[in-house]
Amino acid sequence: MPLSVRQPVIVVGASLVGLSAALCLAKHNVPTVVLEKHASISKHPRAIGFTSRTIEIYRGLGIADQIPEVPKDFHLRRARVESMTGKWFDSTSWSDTPTADQSKKSLQEGSPPKKQYSPSRGAAMPQDQLEAILQAAAIERGVEIRRQHKVINVEQDLNGVTVTVVDPQDKEIQIQGAYLIAADGCRSTIRELLQIPRYGRGHMQTMRSVLFRAPLDQYMQGVHQFTIDQPDLKAFLTTYSDGRWVLMFYDDIERDEPTLRSKIHQAIGRSDLPVDIITTGRWDLTALVADTFQSGRIFLAGDAAHTLPPNRGGYGANTGIHDVDNLAWKLAAVLSRQSSPALLDTYDAERRPVALLRHDQIFTRADYKVHLDQATPAGKKLDDDAMEFGQLYLSDGVIGVDETLPRALKPDEWAGQPGTHVPHFWVSRDGETVSILDVVGQDAWTLVSGMEDWEDVTAQVNRGSSVKVKHICIGRDVRFADAGSFQVALGLSATGAALLRPDGYIAWRTKEMPAEPAKCLDDVVAQVAFRVNQHRG
Template sequence: MRQCIDDDHVLSRGDNATSVLVVGGGLAGLSAAMFLAWQGVPTVLVERRMESSPHPRAIGFTPRTMELFRAVGLGTRIPQVPAGFRLRRARVESLAGEWFEEAPSWNPAEAESPKPECSPCTGGALAQDRLEPILQERAMACGADIRRGTELVSFIQDETGVTACLRAQDGREYTLHAAYMIAADGHRSPIRESLRIARKGRGHLRTMRSVLFRAPLDAYLEKGVMQFEIDQPDLKAFLTTYADGRWVLMFSDDVVRDEAMLRTLIAQAIGRSDLDIEIITAGRWELSALIADRFASGRIFLAGDAAHTLPPSRGGYGANTGIQDTHNLAWKLAAVLSGQSASRLLDSYDAERRPTAWLRHDQIFARPDYKAQAGPTAAETPIIDDDAMEFGQLYRSNAVIGADATLPPALRPEAWAGQPGTRAPHLWVTIAGKPVSTLDLLRSRWTLLAADDRWRAAASAAGEALGIAVACVQLGVEPLPGDAVAVLVAFGLGRTGAALIRPDGVIAWRSTDSEAHPSEALIRALGIVSAATRSKAAA
């Protein structure tokens, strides 16, 4: 990247500044802008494209991702799949031809035993090109400045922030100064390359071609299978639907095909030539599995594909991992920018999210869909329960107390029972006569959950000492006493214990039973996990 042109068209730092600059307007970038603006952080997002990609790409969004979208007010905007839904795949000659067998799910035994409900959400089903405008609209409604048709030309960072040179669609160049920058600029990430951050992993798997088309094929979805491995002597391909009349046929090669050939192959995969087929676009894809060696460099953070590329899987680990990256980072940036937390809080982003990416990388290759590309070490990787991967991954960082190296990387939520470093468990409780998820009691703030009235005073004392507001949810008051015992059990607390939950819904610390001096204990714990800047935090 070259330096900005220093002429009359360049704006000075004082004329154009923001708290966070997000580079890249895909799912990760738009999610970052939305989560930051929702926290009240001045945010500018730049994206060189004027519109979303014509390729729908991702379509499945996990229950945890839906929880995050629900928290910012998008719960009713994104269609959810039925409870218990599993993405099913079959090997077939063609849609209209012989169906051979259904590919097993990751762990078929999981479907045989009932499990506790882990979330108020099920997964979401909406094509990426339909979701991105929703995220952009919400980000803008929260105050984010979205600049499409704007390209990052160069950047320099120093101890005060990042100065970026941007080029608008009309060719005008100007500088923008940001306290921090998020690189959500895709798997090739010029920002990551400029920072000389290397990557490791299974690497490049293959280059693929695809064709997106529209066809009346809903009748072939009646059995509940949505993905099809086409297995013919002269055609090995993958066919799937976006559930909106659009389908994509993928070829595991890098062969250029003209429209006539694409139509022939589409008809061959369908097994019929009498249907009206509309070809929308063709694409070329690089399938890879690579994790950046670090997710941060000074005041610049990598997110989404810039940080990790994970091949499409039935766990939805690619796009969902990127969205969850940005949610993890947003509250930390908000805390540091507000002056409540020291910059060392931001060290926890890499410490928490990079191991998460590696765990998901390894799980992809331990499971049936990619075992052929896994290599010999995959046999040594145990397959982790789906709900454990979704709701029970463990964070170890300076923003958590009590998550040591002896603990496993993931367990089911009920097995953790409120372990610090894990997502707070979901239960339905009653508030004002209505069922409410425990997750709805937390909502983007530090929250202390307890039954003993002494912790309410402790929350007030901690807030006053550290300058960080701590909401207290007192069990037995609201929620009602009938729910209190179940919540205490789920959080692993005795009647006099308390759990401190971070603004992202992760348990930061807990005291399982009584403390001689609750206020002192909470002030000490909150000071550590929040990296509080007030002097009493270090006491």
């Protein structure tokens, strides 16, 4: 059987998560080949909401300027209606958490505005349009994308992974790599070949949908999502804000085109508007998390690892994008021999609990409470900002965390807790105000402090070390430009420091400078970066 290519990393799946994985790896100079069974990007837009944390990741990849953020005054609202042009029963905000409602009430009463946890506002771009941006950027950066390549087998040994695929000419070929990322969706071929079971609420229902174009903007009244509530039509109608709409049916009934057109008119409440049907869809509403996200040299990401149904927290595609942001720098560190392969074990330890928490949080929210059963009891609903910006990582790659800590809090409540992402705050650099997120992390380990003495400490550690640490001194390299102080934001004294990983997560913190700072920092880097060369020069 011919061997067509060998790359350090094979990515299976060229949708949002697979393409994001390839871009994250390209950022770290890791060549990849992406295998995709479909011939082109799906005609169905599918996801549309991309969170602030996701846009932060795309900022780091240099493509956020191609993704329009939602306007500052934009508030996503949902209405329960008889039809768009008929009777409206009630409307609610996109978020149904009490804290969000309280924040809105505070704004109405003239209280201080809600704290800004990110420099990004999130985006409401249809998935097919975002995938086109990701694909173009990946190709431009040297990623090889092979479409119409269907995986039929995968094998691995101590030296690498071999994937057998059927190419567009129906020939079987083998592709080899050091590692493989399975981003091939909820029906993942890779996961099935590895026989990795899944846990969770499971299958809830099968749904049908129809994608269409129609001139409906004048009937929206500032609302983008509509729950259609009629005796003979229970459905969900939403817009992709580009002239396309999707009507989702809570059943598994196949309808012909005249019937679909009739149902669309029924949901609109008018039959005299032009409707152009684009395509139909059929999908399972399922909540399942794989029992492990790693099998040797193979890693599950996105829906292959966790199938989370569409919800107001945006846990589906966004969670998968966050997966590969976590994994890519670790693969790069191991492939470049800076870190030992043990670093890769932290991927499952960090990302699987996030998926499990998000699985459980879905069923604390209004949309999915109806699907609760004895196997999925109601839990405590956590704040949206805590879930988006303040989920905690517990792994051997973080010092200063334990199981007694909450699974998620808002960034200001964490105040620089190791295992959480560095909180956003504004700094001034070269006369320009930027987020600290644009200064630290990105592609390197970073020590953040307000004391210049740490500069010599990092220089000592870097001599003879396979893992290099850059030092950012607040007050010298950048100036704190936000309210309060960065010491409060990171929980430090004037002499303390925080060590950030390439993905911006805090791996370690010392509130004050220790007695032997160089030895201390060197030992910390050796531990949290799983450094191969532990000799200190």
